[in-house]
Every structure is written in structure tokens, then in C-alpha cells.
Amino acid sequence: MSVRIPIGPIHPMLKEPINLTFYVEGETIVDAEPNIGFVHRGIEKLAENKTWFQNLYLLEKVCGICSSSHQGCYAQGAEKVFEVEPPEKALFIRTLMWELERLHSHLLWLGVIMHEIGFDTLFMYTWRDREAVMDLVEMISGRRVGYSINTIGGVRRDIDYNILVKTIDVANFIASRAEYYERIVLSERTILDRTEGVGYLSKADAIRLNTVGPTARASGVKRDVRYNMPYAIYDETPFDIVFDDGCDVLARIIVRIREMIISAEIIKWIVFNMPKTGEIKQKVTPFTKPPENEAISRVEAPRGELFYYLKSKGDLKPERVKIRTPTLANIVSIIHMVKGHYIADIPPIVAGIDPCMSCMDRVVIVDVNKEKKTVWSHEELWRYSIKWYKKNYLMVREERR
Amino acid sequence: MGIKELLEEKFGDKVSFTVDKHNEAWINIPLDLLRDVLKALREAGFDHLSTITGYDDGEKINLIYHVVKFYDGKSETVNVITSTDRNNSVAPSILEIYPSALVYEREVYDLLGVKFDGHVGLKRLLLPENVPEGYHPLRKDFKSGSYLVSPKEGENE
Amino acid sequence: MTILSKLKKWAFKRSLWVFHLNTGSCNGCDIEILDLFTPRHDVERFGIKLVGSPRHADVLVVTGPITGKSLERVKRVYEQMPEPKFVVEVGTCGSTGGLFQGSYNTLGSADKLLPVDAYVIGCPPRPEAIIDAFAKLMEKIEKGG
Numbered sequence: 001m002s003v004r005i006p007i008g009p010i011h012p013m014l015k016e017p018i019n020l021t022f023y024v025e026g027e028t029i030v031d032a033e034p035n036i037g038f039v040h041r042g043i044e045k046l047a048e049n050k051t052w053f054q055n056l057y058l059l060e061k062v063c064g065i066c067s068s069s070h071q072g073c074y075a076q077g078a079e080k081v082f083e084v085e086p087p088e089k090a091l092f093i094r095t096l097m098w099e100l101e102r103l104h105s106h107l108l109w110l111g112v113i114m115h116e117i118g119f120d121t122l123f124m125y126t127w128r129d130r131e132a133v134m135d136l137v138e139m140i141s142g143r144r145v146g147y148s149i150n151t152i153g154g155v156r157r158d159i160d161y162n163i164l165v166k167t168i169d170v171a172n173f174i175a176s177r178a179e180y181y182e183r184i185v186l187s188e189r190t191i192l193d194r195t196e197g198v199g200y201l202s203k204a205d206a207i208r209l210n211t212v213g214p215t216a217r218a219s220g221v222k223r224d225v226r227y228n229m230p231y232a233i234y235d236e237t238p239f240d241i242v243f244d245d246g247c248d249v250l251a252r253i254i255v256r257i258r259e260m261i262i263s264a265e266i267i268k269w270i271v272f273n274m275p276k277t278g279e280i281k282q283k284v285t286p287f288t289k290p291p292e293n294e295a296i297s298r299v300e301a302p303r304g305e306l307f308y309y310l311k312s313k314g315d316l317k318p319e320r321v322k323i324r325t326p327t328l329a330n331i332v333s334i335i336h337m338v339k340g341h342y343i344a345d346i347p348p349i350v351a352g353i354d355p356c357m358s359c360m361d362r363v364v365i366v367d368v369n370k371e372k373k374t375v376w377s378h379e380e381l382w383r384y385s386i387k388w389y390k391k392n393y394l395m396v397r398e399e400r401r
Numbered sequence: 402m403g404i405k406e407l408l409e410e411k412f413g414d415k416v417s418f419t420v421d422k423h424n425e426a427w428i429n430i431p432l433d434l435l436r437d438v439l440k441a442l443r444e445a446g447f448d449h450l451s452t453i454t455g456y457d458d459g460e461k462i463n464l465i466y467h468v469v470k471f472y473d474g475k476s477e478t479v480n481v482i483t484s485t486d487r488n489n490s491v492a493p494s495i496l497e498i499y500p501s502a503l504v505y506e507r508e509v510y511d512l513l514g515v516k517f518d519g520h521v522g523l524k525r526l527l528l529p530e531n532v533p534e535g536y537h538p539l540r541k542d543f544k545s546g547s548y549l550v551s552p553k554e555g556e557n558e
Numbered sequence: 559m560t561i562l563s564k565l566k567k568w569a570f571k572r573s574l575w576v577f578h579l580n581t582g583s584c585n586g587c588d589i590e591i592l593d594l595f596t597p598r599h600d601v602e603r604f605g606i607k608l609v610g611s612p613r614h615a616d617v618l619v620v621t622g623p624i625t626g627k628s629l630e631r632v633k634r635v636y637e638q639m640p641e642p643k644f645v646v647e648v649g650t651c652g653s654t655g656g657l658f659q660g661s662y663n664t665l666g667s668a669d670k671l672l673p674v675d676a677y678v679i680g681c682p683p684r685p686e687a688i689i690d691a692f693a694k695l696m697e698k699i700e701k702g703g
Binding site: 046058061382 | 581582583584585586587588589590592593596597598610622623625626627628657658660661662663664681682684
Binding site: 208222223295296309322329 | 423425448449450451452454456458465467471472473474475476478480499500501503504505508512525526527528529538539543
């Protein structure tokens with residue numbers, strides 16, 4: 001009896017939607033069903049035919065936004081398989097790149113979610129601030145996207161003294177901008193109307209559905225791979241877990257902004273405490289055969305817990321590489337979160353988990369009672385949601401009080 | 402460790418428990434004990450399922466369930482290994498114990514062909530609906546005949 | 559007549575409306591394309607605008623190796639665009655198959671499916687390289703492509 005509406009691109013400009021089908025009654029959503037697989041390129045099968053070192057460059061392209069997390073997690077797991085320990089300076093450089101990536105990913109996401117609710121000015125501001133981080137990363141590694149700094153046994157490039165000085169400037173700049181954004185988000189009426197009380201996920205549900213990342217931490221669940229299973233040098237840094245009790249989209253924005261401020265602190269600590277001399281990698285050549293082994297590696301990517309399982313049969317090629325990205329773990333939570341909400345709330349809720357899977361399609365909204373099926377493009381859904389809120393914001397504000 | 406004594410008390414010697422040098426615990430169990438072991442682990446506080454890994458080693462299909470227990474500033478992980486036949490691959494579904502297995506079991510069915518008894522709506526997750534029956538890419542005897550057909554040159558506009 | 563057609567060509571190449579389609583890429587190329595519309599590179603001063611529907615678009619910008627599930631979508635989007643239309647392919651994945659050659663779920667290069675007018679190679683290419691592709695496309699339109 002319900003109209004099936006395939007929701008296409010949720011990220012308006014990134015055209016990176018999850019293809020979801022929503023069943024609605026009037027304006028309220030009653031059920032949802034995911035349909036993913038548009039970005040399935042067969043990477044796990046390709047990885048079985050390439051050597052351990054060639055896989056470093058394949059696995060970096062699983063995701064362009066969090067590429068260093070994927071490559072670093074694989075390198076960490078492969079070091080457990082090969083039974084080598086990277087030297088200390090290498091761990092400092094690796095952690096520095098992970099934190100810089102977290103900064104650029106959270107700024108990107110902040111801009112996109114502000115565009116979703118119609119606040120384009122903040123989209124332009126955040127993406128302009130992001131250029132400072134991209135310039136710094138280009139100085140360190142030579143590339144803006146996809147820095148390829150890790151290798152099995154350490155890192156590939158060393159850092160110059162002048163670049164370290166510039167890093168402190170960038171960290172201070174981003175921390176001050178993040179404090180400015182936090183003030184705006186908590187005081188602008190337009191943002192609060194569209195995000196407060198929207199996409200509610202209680203703490204018990206977040207634990208039961210195994211949510212990961214800032215989405216879970218915004219529901220009061222104190223879980224972070226850097227806090228519970230420290231890896232690399234995180235147990236020595238001034239890292240503090242950030243969490244909030246709001247359980248809605250506004251809390252997810254606040255958690256990510258505060259994580260940016262903590263990342264800036266960690267970056268400054270790394271620069272001041274990095275060993276001045278030292279090796280940056282172990283002597284593992286592409287022709288070394290690892291022992292017969294299996295290993296598990298977990299890393300806190302900007303979106304949540306990233307999981308890798310590697311198995312070796314003593315050969316030059318791995319037997320199995322298993323990847324579980326954090327967005328796959330959060331899909332079950334989206335289905336739960338949208339129930340009971342208006343159609344106009346779909347863009348911020350889905351963008352709130354920071355989906356990192358590329359899909360393209362249209363939005364399909366199925367009306368359960370009228371048996372009416374409408375197919376909208378993302379742009380139409382976005383315009384509809386902004387217009388609807390302009391007309392009905394007083395009613396919604398009364399309801400949510 | 403607490404969890405080792407708990408499992409040995411409940412299941413005797415059908416469960417073999419080892420800890421490797423990176424402090425990961427591995428438990429090897431037969432397929433019919435899967436639901437009971439996971440239920441016991443869930444009640445002992447291991448409430449986070451990271452994922453379900455499946456791999457084909459040529460003789461049988463192995464399934465690994467990775468569960469984690471989080472507490473203040475620390476964690477404990479356990480990996481449960483079991484295996485099933487290649488020709489008639491079925492396994493019990495753990496959807497009531499861990500609701501997040503909804504997507505993981507669909508992925509293992511899609512790429513390895515293992516059918517989960519008791520799953521709600523088991524269908525392919527990543528490959529399109531119109532692939533031929535028995536097309537499971539991660540199996541070792543998979544012949545990569547592509548189902549993707551590109552139009553001939555003449556049809557191009 | 560020739561003055562009118564010259565005017566049409568000049569106006570057309572000065573206001574290209576772009577529809578961006580992701581056929582399965584890792585998002586590296588997509589964030590570099592989006593970077594074109596932000597304050598540092600700002601291609602709106604050349605008249606290039608991003609639209610939300612293929613029915614309003616002149617240029618289709620494609621990224622990614624075409625995966626199984628996205629094959630039908632690409633064909634449908636291309637058919638919905640009105641004439642005259644052009645296709646720009648960004649990234650190595652869609653030009654040659656890139657890193658994913660030999661995979662069971664990717665078609666490889668986009669020119670097995672669509673007639674491509676400009677290729678931009680890089681993984682991902684810099685925003686300046688994508689602007690260069692648009693400049694070459696404008697030259698092609700000028701010469702009567």
C-alpha cells in the first residue's frame with residue numbers, strides 16, 4: 001500500500017547518496033530500506049592478486065576522503081603479520097597525518113550539512129578554511145588528496161623543520177575557526193530549528209544497534225578506538241574523548257566541532273615532541289615473505305571504527321583482506337532514526353551520519369495511504385525541504401518544545 | 402581470564418581457546434554451538450559486533466565473528482571461528498542476538514553464497530539483482546566471466 | 559545568419575551548466591570538482607554552474623569506473639539531457655579503468671558507453687587541470703564541435 005521512493009543523492013553536491021526507499025503516510029515516514037552497492041568495485045578480490053606492497057596503493061583508493069585511515073590501518077595490520085615494529089618517529093608522522101585528515105574531513109562534512117539545511121554561507125566558509133589544511137598536506141606529502149605516506153614498516157617521507165613551524169600556525173587557525181563555528185551553530189535560530197530534536201537515537205538503541213563513531217558519541221556512548229584500544233602513540237598524547245548527551249543532529253554537529261579542537265591540540269603536541277632524529281622505516285623489502293599468520297587492525301577513522309582482517313599463507317600475496325567501513329555499520333541506525341520524522345528531515349538525518357559511500361540515484365517517496373509514487377531528484381527534495389520548513393517552522397517549533 | 406573459564410565451564414572441551422601474541426583471543430567451535438556461544442558472550446557484556454568475516458580456503462568456508470566488550474578506557478576482544486561446507490553452505494543467523502548482523506550476513510551471502518537460516522529478507526547487498534545464480538565472487542573457484550556488457554560501437558550515440 | 563549563429567556560440571560557451579554524476583568513484587575526484595565552486599578557484603566567474611537535474615544541463619561530468627548497479631543510471635541520465643550536450647570525464651578510473659582493471663564489477667572506461675569530449679587524467683587531478691579541460695571544451699565549441 002505504500003509508495004516506494006528511492007532516495008538518490010543525499011549529499012546534494014557530492015551526489016553521494018545512499019539509495020534508500022522510504023515508506024510514508026502523508027508526510028511522516030514509517031519505514032525505510034537500504035539499497036547499496038553502487039560503489040562496489042571488487043577491491044577485496046583484487047587485493048588477493050596483488051602483492052602486500054602493491055595493496056598499499058590499491059587500498060588507499062577505497063575512499064578518497066579518508067584515504068590515509070585505510071592505508072594506515074592496512075599498514076598496521078601488515079606490520080603485525082610481518083612481525084615488525086615501526087620506529088618511533090614513523091609513528092609520530094603517521095599519527096600527524098591521521099589527525100590532519102580528521103580536520104579536513106570534519107570541515108568538509110560541516111560544509112555539506114550546512115548546505116543540506118540551506119545555509120550556503122557556512123558551506124563556502126568551511127571549504128575555504130579547508131584549503132589551509134590541504135596546502136599543508138601538499139607541502140608534507142606532495143599531494144592534496146590521497147597522500148600515500150604509509151608503508152609496511154613505517155612511513156615513506158620525512159618532515160622538514162620549516163613545515164613543522166607552519167603546522168603549528170595551521171592548527172591554531174583551525175582551532176580558532178572551530179570555536180567560531182561552535183558559537184554560530186549554538187546561536188543561529190535557522191540552524192537550531194532544523195537540527196534540534198531531529199534524528200533522535202537514544203543511548204540504549206545506539207548500543208543495541210552497534211553504532212560507531214561520532215554518531216554514537218553524540219548519544220552519550222563513550223566508545224572510541226583511540227580511547228579504548230590505543231594504537232600508535234595515542235596513549236601518550238593529550239587525547240580526551242568527546243561526547244554529548246543530545247542524541248540528535250545538533251549533538252552530532254557539536255561533537256565533530258569539538259573533535260576538531262582536540263585534534264588541533266594533538267597536532268601541536270606531536271610537533272613539539274617529535275624525535276629530531278631517527279629512522280623512518282624498517283628494512284622490509286617487497287620480496288620478503290611473511291610468516292603464516294593472521295592479524296586484526298582497528299583505527300578510528302573520521303567516521304568511526306574502521307576494521308581490517310588480514311590473513312597470510314606465507315606467500316607474497318595475501319590470502320584474504322577483509323574491510324568493514326564505518327558507514328556500513330551505521331546504516332542499520334539510519335533505518336531506525338528516520339521513523340516518525342517528516343520527509344523534509346531526511347537530508348540532515350542521513351547526512352548526519354556522514355555517509356562515505358558513493359551512490360547516485362533519485363529519491364523515491366512512497367505514500368502508504370494514497371498508493372501514490374513520486375520520484376524526485378535530490379535537488380527537488382532539497383528545495384522541497386527548505387520551502388516546507390519556511391512554511392511550517394512555527395508548527396514544528398511548538399511540537400518540539 | 403574470566404571469559405575463558407566461563408566458556409570452558411559451559412561448553413567443556415568442544416571450545417578451544419587460544420590467545421596470540423598481539424593479545425587477541427581466538428575461539429574455535431563447531432557450527433551447531435554458534436548461537437549458544439554468542440548468546441553467552443553477549444550476556445557477559447560483549448555487546449559490539451564488529452563484523453562477520455567469511456573466507457574460502459579451498460576445502461571449507463570459514464566464518465569469523467568479531468565481538469568486543471567496551472568498558473572505561475579499556476576493551477576486550479574475542480574472535481569466534483567456525484566453518485561450514487562448500488557445497489551446501491548454511492549457517493544459523495544471529496539476528497536476534499546482534500541486530501547489526503542484518504547487513505553483515507547479507508554481505509557474506511552475496512559474496513560467498515552462505516545461506517543464513519532465520520534471517521529476515523536475505524538477498525544480495527552489493528551486486529545487482531540480475532546476476533546469474535551461483536555467482537559468488539570471493540570463492541576460490543570463481544570464474545570471472547563478466548555479466549557487464551558494454552554496447553557495441555555502433556550503438557554509441 | 560552567421561552573426562546570429564556566432565552570437566549563439568559565444569553565449570553558449572560562456573554559460574555552461576554542469577551536471578555531476580558519480581558512477582562509483584571513491585570521491586577523490588568529486589571533492590576536487592566541488593572545490594571548483596568554492597572561494598579559492600571559483601569557476602562561476604567563467605559562467606560554469608552546477609545544476610541538480612540533467613534536464614537543465616549542457617555538460618555531463620562523469621567520475622568513476624562504471625559499476626554494475628550504476629550502468630542503467632548512466633544511460634538514463636545521458637538520454638535525459640537536451641541537445642547540444644557534451645561529456646567530460648574526470649579521473650583515471652573512467653578514462654582507462656585505472657586501478658580497478660580486471661575487476662568483476664567494473665566496466666572500465668566510460669567511452670564504452672558515452673561519447674566523451676574531454677578526458678582529465680589524474681588520481682585525482684588537480685582543480686586547475688579540470689579548469690583546463692573546460693577551457694579546451696570551450697575551444698572545441700568555438701570551432702564548431
